[in-house]
Amino acid sequence: xxxxxxxxxxxxxxxxxxxxxxxxxxxxxxxxxxxxxxxxxxxxxxxxxxxxxxxxxxxxxxxxxxxxxxxxxxxxxxxxxxxxxxxxxxxxxxxxxxxxxxxxxxxxxxxxxxxxxxxxxxxxxxxxxxxxxxxxxxxxxxxxxxxxxxxxxxxxxxxxxxxxxxxxxxxxxxxxxxxxxxxxxxxxxxxxxxxxxxxxxxxxxxxxxxxxxxxxxxxxxxxxxxxxxxxxxxxxxxxxxxxxxxxxxxxxxxxxxxxxxxxxxxxxxxxxxxxxxxxxxxxxxxxxxxxxxxxx
Ligand SMILES: Nc1ncnc2c1ncn2[C@@H]1O[C@H](COP(=O)(O)OP(=O)(O)OP(=O)(O)O)[C@@H](O)[C@H]1O
Ligand code: NI
Numbered sequence: 001x002x003x004x005x006x007x008x009x010x011x012x013x014x015x016x017x018x019x020x021x022x023x024x025x026x027x028x029x030x031x032x033x034x035x036x037x038x039x040x041x042x043x044x045x046x047x048x049x050x051x052x053x054x055x056x057x058x059x060x061x062x063x064x065x066x067x068x069x070x071x072x073x074x075x076x077x078x079x080x081x082x083x084x085x086x087x088x089x090x091x092x093x094x095x096x097x098x099x100x101x102x103x104x105x106x107x108x109x110x111x112x113x114x115x116x117x118x119x120x121x122x123x124x125x126x127x128x129x130x131x132x133x134x135x136x137x138x139x140x141x142x143x144x145x146x147x148x149x150x151x152x153x154x155x156x157x158x159x160x161x162x163x164x165x166x167x168x169x170x171x172x173x174x175x176x177x178x179x180x181x182x183x184x185x186x187x188x189x190x191x192x193x194x195x196x197x198x199x200x201x202x203x204x205x206x207x208x209x210x211x212x213x214x215x216x217x218x219x220x221x222x223x224x225x226x227x228x229x230x231x232x233x234x235x236x237x238x239x240x241x242x243x244x245x246x247x248x249x250x251x252x253x254x255x256x257x258x259x260x261x262x263x264x265x266x267x268x269x270x271x272x273x274x275x276x277x278x279x280x281x282x283x284x285x286x287x288x289x290x291x292x293x294x295x296x
Contacts, residue, residue: 083158100138
């Protein structure tokens with residue numbers, strides 16, 4: 001089943017100087033239950049496309065062409081039908097509200113129920129997100145957690161209302177690479193077989209390969225490549241994707257051998273979908289900022 005269908009879709013942003021196209025002539029279908037990575041460099045239009053799908057374009061955005069949502073009975077409601085997580089956990093979390101209350105209120109706003117039940121669910125979700133001591137976490141504030149932990153909390157708040165779809169806009173790009181891969185791996189295992197449709201925005205091809213069924217590549221506001229991840233990574237046709245993959249090869253050849261972080265128990269991803277695109281090729285960095293090193 002198609003959740004979204006875009007034909008000749010475009011978005012421009014209006015300012016005093018005029019209209020600035022951010023997306024042009026996008027033809028794309030998004031299937032329910034699939035994991036789509038939106039890949040592209042900074043400014044290529046990824047967040048604009050994610051916002052358009054969520055129905056959250058800012059007021060100075062003007063869209064053209066067609067965007068239909070055949071998979072939704074009515075206009076999907078952000079929060080209830082579509083969960084969102086952003087790069088900055090501040091975009092998803094309120095610094096002044098206890099973590100438990102935030103997640104519980106997200107649940108109640110969408111699904112009702114008692115506060116006690118919602119808090120129990122909040123604790124449950126924090127546990128699924130592998131947050132240490134989920135019970136104690138309920139009473140803490142966001143600043144008492146590390147960046148990686150905050151993103152786990154933001155994910156719990158987005159998923160607690162059981163949306164049919166999650167849009168994650170570079171949810172890990174502010175984190176160190178080991179934490180990034182740990183969170184993406186968590187997202188992959190949590191969503192595997194759940195039927196949840198995932199749109200994962202990233203400029204990181206290694207992260208994309210870790211969880212995507214399908215990949216859509218944006219370049220300067222245009223969709224230059226889209227299809228099953230396996231095929232695209234094996235046989236890229238657009239020069240931009242080819243260049244990205246070539247960079248990966250160069251990094252690989254520069255990399256010192258024998259840095260086996262996995263055996264040092266540093267939370268490296270356990271499995272990867274594509275042997276040829278191994279996230280580990282990118283992620284050998286000094287693991288100074290570890291997950292679990294909270295600030296509080
Ligand atoms: N609210 C806005 N008002 C005006 N222009 C915008 C707005 N949001 C984005 N743009 C412009 O639209 C273009 C696409 O931006 P967008 O944020 O969608 O790209 P992106 O691929 O998500 O980039 P990044 O990886 O840096 O997040 C850019 O030129 C950007 O400056
Ligand atoms: Ni963006």
